[in-house]
Amino acid sequence: MAELMGACEAVVASGQYVLGAQGEAFEVAFAAYCGVAHCAGVANGTEALELAVTAAGCGAGDDIVTVANAGGYASAAILHAGATPVYADIDPLSFVMTAEHFLQARTAATKAVIVTHLYGLMADMPAICEAAGRYGITVIEDCAQAHGASRDGRKAGSWGAMGCFSFYPTKNLGALGDAGCVVTRDAPLAARIKSLRQHGWGEKYIVPREVGRNSRMDELQAALLLRMLPYLDRWNEVRRNIARRYREAGITGVRFQQVGREEGYVAHLCVAFSERREEIMAGLQRAQIGAAVHYPVADYAQPGFRKRMGDVAPLPHTEQALGGIFSLPCFPEMTDDDIEQVIRVLQHHGQAL
Numbered sequence: 340m341a342e343l344m345g346a347c348e349a350v351v352a353s354g355q356y357v358l359g360a361q362g363e364a365f366e367v368a369f370a371a372y373c374g375v376a377h378c379a380g381v382a383n384g385t386e387a388l389e390l391a392v393t394a395a396g397c398g399a400g401d402d403i404v405t406v407a408n409a410g411g412y413a414s415a416a417i418l419h420a421g422a423t424p425v426y427a428d429i430d431p432l433s434f435v436m437t438a439e440h441f442l443q444a445r446t447a448a449t450k451a452v453i454v455t456h457l458y459g460l461m462a463d464m465p466a467i468c469e470a471a472g473r474y475g476i477t478v479i480e481d482c483a484q485a486h487g488a489s490r491d492g493r494k495a496g497s498w499g500a501m502g503c504f505s506f507y508p509t510k511n512l513g514a515l516g517d518a519g520c521v522v523t524r525d526a527p528l529a530a531r532i533k534s535l536r537q538h539g540w541g542e543k544y545i546v547p548r549e550v551g552r553n554s555r556m557d558e559l560q561a562a563l564l565l566r567m568l569p570y571l572d573r574w575n576e577v578r579r580n581i582a583r584r585y586r587e588a589g590i591t592g593v594r595f596q597q598v599g600r601e602e603g604y605v606a607h608l609c610v611a612f613s614e615r616r617e618e619i620m621a622g623l624q625r626a627q628i629g630a631a632v633h634y635p636v637a638d639y640a641q642p643g644f645r646k647r648m649g650d651v652a653p654l655p656h657t658e659q660a661l662g663g664i665f666s667l668p669c670f671p672e673m674t675d676d677d678i679e680q681v682i683r684v685l686q687h688h689g690q691a692l
């Protein structure tokens with residue numbers, strides 16, 4: 340806390356509040372953490388996705404494959420960029436996109452794929468990148484729930500052409516307000532994002548190439564994130580341990596997101612599935628335990644999105660997952676007692692099933 344207050348005071352005294360020295364220092368540190376050369380801080384995770392889609396050269400007439408079970412952020416970003424979302428189904432046990440489903444969803448107009456690493460679990464990036472490469476499709480990673488996650492020792496955000504992060508306060512690395520970033524290995528892409536995040540400017544006030552938007556990260560958030568980044572791996576370990584305790588409690592009638600080998604999984608949300616979800620959630624609510632559904636409606640069924648993209652056939656695994664998933668409390672501040680209480684309530688319902 341003192342460290343964070345000190346960081347805030349330093350920003351207040353600096354007189355520089357948007358896109359300054361703190362932002363640059365955070366960009367350098369976060370790029371290094373992700374194992375890439377570049378990072379561009381932006382205002383939030385949704386705009387990180389939108390700017391990445393635009394920087395990938397996608398707009399009107401282009402299809403972008405993504406999943407429909409990840410809260411609608413990618414769909415909104417794609418639609419704002421003028422492109423059209425096309426939905427791939429998910430693996431029924433791990434709830435993330437597979438290469439096979441990506442290829443099934445691909446159309447002749449597909450120019451990019453947004454792969455969401457959902458609930459802290461990375462999708463099969465070796466297979467998806469290989470499949471996308473075959474068709475010249477740009478891979479964009481949505482890492483908003485996967486700070487520090489990895490696969491084969493390579494971090495989320497370092498597999499695709501660009502990796503998009505949200506630093507919303509509840510994320511594994513969360514600011515005290517809104518913030519986001521795009522990481523990339525590619526210098527021209529980084530330069531394009533840095534122009535797009537500030538109105539499309541090259542030199543100040545000059546728009547040489549394309550219209551951007553105002554999506555800048557402020558210095559307070561950058562300074563706070565810079566101080567918190569060294570704790571991220573430890574916090575991820577705590578989250579992973581909580582999720583493991585739930586999984587190993589042996590609860591009847593409940594199955595957990597299949598995460599495979601645990602290293603590399605960062606347990607952003609501990610998501611379980613049950614045919615009796617409503618009953619279980621009511622029990623948790625009675626015990627004043629916060630449980631939620633991430634997310635209750637598939638993107639293609641959202642009335643607001645459908646106005647823009649028309650009717651889309653429902654996807655079987657996506658529909659099945661949405662019918663039974665629920666998220667258990669899983670965050671570093673939980674006490675042992677908090678965790679035990681959740682397990683007790685789940686066991687009580689398990690016995691009743």
Ligand SMILES: Cc1ncc(COP(=O)(O)O)c(C=O)c1O
Binds near residue numbers: 409519
């Ligand atoms: C998977 C996913 N993508 C994108 C976002 C968007 O981030 P933000 O809320 O910072 O716009 C979020 C979080 O809110 C998210 O969970």
